[in-house]
Amino acid sequence: MKKTQKKLTRSEVLFSKAKKYFPGGVNSPVRAFQSVGGTPLFIDKGKGAFIWDDDGRKYVDFCCSWGPLILGHANPKVIKAIKETVDKGTSFGAPTALENKLAELIISNNSYIEKIRFVSSGTEAVMSAIRLARGFTKRNKILKFEGCYHGHSDSLLVKAGSGLVTFGNSSSEGVPDSFVAETIVCPLNNPDAVKEAFLTFKNQIACVIIEPVPANNGLLLQEKNYLEFLREITSENGSLLIFDEVISGFRIGFTGAAGYYKIKPDLITYGKIIGGGLPVGAYGGSQKIMDNISPLGKVYQAGTLSGNPVAMAAGIAQLTECLKPGFYKKLEEKTLAFAKMINDYSKKKHYDFKVFSLGSIFWFAFTDSSSIKSSAEINSGSMKTFAKFFHLLLSNGIYLGPSGYEVGFISEAHSTEILEKSQKIILACLDGVNETLGKSK
C-alpha cells in the first residue's frame, strides 16, 4: 500500500463526487478541463473581476461565465434588481411588464430589430430563428460556416467534410443523417465557397447563419466586405441572413456586430449578456418576418419560462448600465491597451504568441501569423502549449476559459489597475512557457 497521501483540494473532492452524478462530472463539457488537463475549479463566489474557488483561492476572472458578465460578478445594481423581483415570485407563465421593459430598452436603442421574442438560452434562440427562416422562405437547407458555434441543436452540430462546399459530417452522435443533409458547411472568409453553394443549391437555401464576430473557435475576425458580400448574396437569392450575436450582441457595442459593421441581417439572435447572468436568449428582426411566429403566424415556438421575470429584471439592470455614455468605448480602450502591451512584449521577445481582440473580447493564440480568419489556420498543435500557459496562469491567480480555442472577456469591473497587475503575471507566465519550450527543443 502506498502511504503518500497528498491532501486533496476541495475542488478535487467535489469533482470526484460530481463524476458520480454527472457525465464527466459537469453539466456542460468544456468545464471538465479536458483540453487543458487537471481538475476544474469549483467556484464558491464572485465579486467584480474576481472569483474565489471552494478552497478559498482568489483569481482574476477572464472567462466571465463565457461572456454574460459584462459588468463583472455580482454587480450591485443587477443583484438588487434580482432580489426585488424575486420577492414577488419567480414565474407566472403569463405576461409581465418586465418583458415589455427589456424589449423596449433593446428595440428603442437598436435599429436592426423591430420585434423580438425572448427564450431561455442561446441554443434555443438560434434553433427558433432557423425554424422561422425555414418557415418564412419555405425552404429547407441552411448554410453555416466551419469554425462558428451556434449552440447544440441538431441541424447545427455539423462540421465541414472535405471539399469547398460540403454537406458536413455530424459533430455529434445522435444527429440523423437526414438532418445533416440539410446543412451546408463552408469555410469562413471564402466568398467562392458561398457562391458555389448558391449555384449548387439554387432556391433551396433558407438562410445563411454566421457569427459575425466568430468567437467560439478562437477569434476569427472577418473582413467587413466579406460580411457585406453575405448580405448581398442572400438578398439576391431570397435567403435570409442570420447574425448569431449570442456572444457579440451587447458586447461589441449595444447594437452588436450589426451596428459595428453597419449591416442589417434579417434575423439576429442574442443570449449571454442579455440576461445579466441569468438564462435568457432572444431572436429578433423585422416585423414582417417576426410576425410569422405563433400565435400570429404559423411557425411554432413557445417556452414555459420564456421572459422569466427575474431574468428580465437582471437583463434590464445590466443593459441599462451598458447604455450609459462611454461604456463601450472605455471597455474597448482597456482591452486594446491590455492586448497591445502583451503583443509588444511578445514581439520584442520573438515569441510565437499573439493577442487578437475586438471590443472587449480577446483571444490568446500561440501563433506566428498576424491574422487568423478561418478555423483551418488555427494551429491545433499549439493547444498543448496553451495548456501549460493556462496552468501557469491559474497557479498565479489568473483564470481563463479552460481551452485554447476559447476567447476571454474584459468586464467593466476589470479596472486598469487589475489589468496592469494581470499583465505582469501574464508576461511572466509567457516567459515561463517559452522557457520550457526552449528546454524541450
Ligand SMILES: *Cc1c(COP(=O)(O)O)cnc(C)c1O
Ligand atoms: C454561447 C453561444 C451559443 C449558445 O448559447 P447557449 O446559451 O449556451 O445555449 C450560440 N451561439 C453563439 C454565437 C454563442 O456564443
